[in-house]
Amino acid sequence: MRFERPSMKWKDEHEAYMKEWDEDGMTPSSFHLKDGIPYEVYLEELRKREAGQGKWLPCTNYFLVDETDRVVGMIDIRHDLNEYLHQFGGHIGYGVRPSERRKGYATRMLAEALKVTDKLGIKSVLVTCNDDNIGSAKTILHNGGEEDVSLTEEDGTVVRRFWIERKKQVSMNCI
Numbered sequence: 001m002r003f004e005r006p007s008m009k010w011k012d013e014h015e016a017y018m019k020e021w022d023e024d025g026m027t028p029s030s031f032h033l034k035d036g037i038p039y040e041v042y043l044e045e046l047r048k049r050e051a052g053q054g055k056w057l058p059c060t061n062y063f064l065v066d067e068t069d070r071v072v073g074m075i076d077i078r079h080d081l082n083e084y085l086h087q088f089g090g091h092i093g094y095g096v097r098p099s100e101r102r103k104g105y106a107t108r109m110l111a112e113a114l115k116v117t118d119k120l121g122i123k124s125v126l127v128t129c130n131d132d133n134i135g136s137a138k139t140i141l142h143n144g145g146e147e148d149v150s151l152t153e154e155d156g157t158v159v160r161r162f163w164i165e166r167k168k169q170v171s172m173n174c175i
């Protein structure tokens with residue numbers, strides 16, 4: 001398994017993944033492909049978003065790719081938190097290809113993403129999920145998430161919020 005940055009090389013895989021996606025809206029939204037928009041334009045827009053232009057904070061996006069070069073997951077790592085992300089979005093958003101779920105990919109992908117947040121110097125990583133998303137909550141707990149208070153979005157969605165303390169984990173690893 002490895003992380004790959006979005007590029008023209010992954011166009012066909014990304015489109016196939018998008019076709020398989022059965023939920024409303026793509027998670028993370030940074031990987032949503034709009035009908036009729038050329039992939040080059042999508043990549044340009046993503047670069048602007050990653051650079052923190054407009055309403056976005058700087059972020060880095062990766063595909064999780066398996067040994068056969070199949071894209072099995074996608075992840076968006078935000079480098080900082082604004083008020084919305086602090087309340088609801090968190091530092092990291094991820095999704096797994098519907099046909100590849102319940103194989104441990106989300107758990108492994110979040111573990112890999114925490115190495116990226118370590119490099120960014122983020123000591124307390126906030127990861128959130130809707131209160132009915134058992135798979136995501138378990139993914140976060142498997143990666144050391146400690147639950148904080150839940151908050152409710154304007155539309156009534158209850159969001160569970162977990163902090164993953166990296167300082168503590170690094171010092172534990174050193175013992």
Ligand SMILES: CC(C)(COP(=O)(O)OP(=O)(O)OC[C@H]1O[C@@H](n2cnc3c(N)ncnc32)[C@H](O)[C@@H]1OP(=O)(O)O)[C@@H](O)C(=O)NCCC(=O)NCCS
Pocket residue numbers: 023027093094095096097100101102103104105106107108128129130133134135136138139
């Ligand atoms: C949530 C999601 C990322 C989980 O991905 P995944 O690769 O299936 O997760 P894992 O295989 O690592 O599973 C982690 C744990 O959750 C459990 N799990 C996964 N999906 C589950 C489900 N639908 N119901 C109950 N448990 C579930 C797994 O059994 C595993 O538990 P275990 O270790 O005790 O066996 C995936 O379902 C998804 O992409 N959903 C849509 C997008 C989304 O919700 N993203 C997260 C936003 S917060």
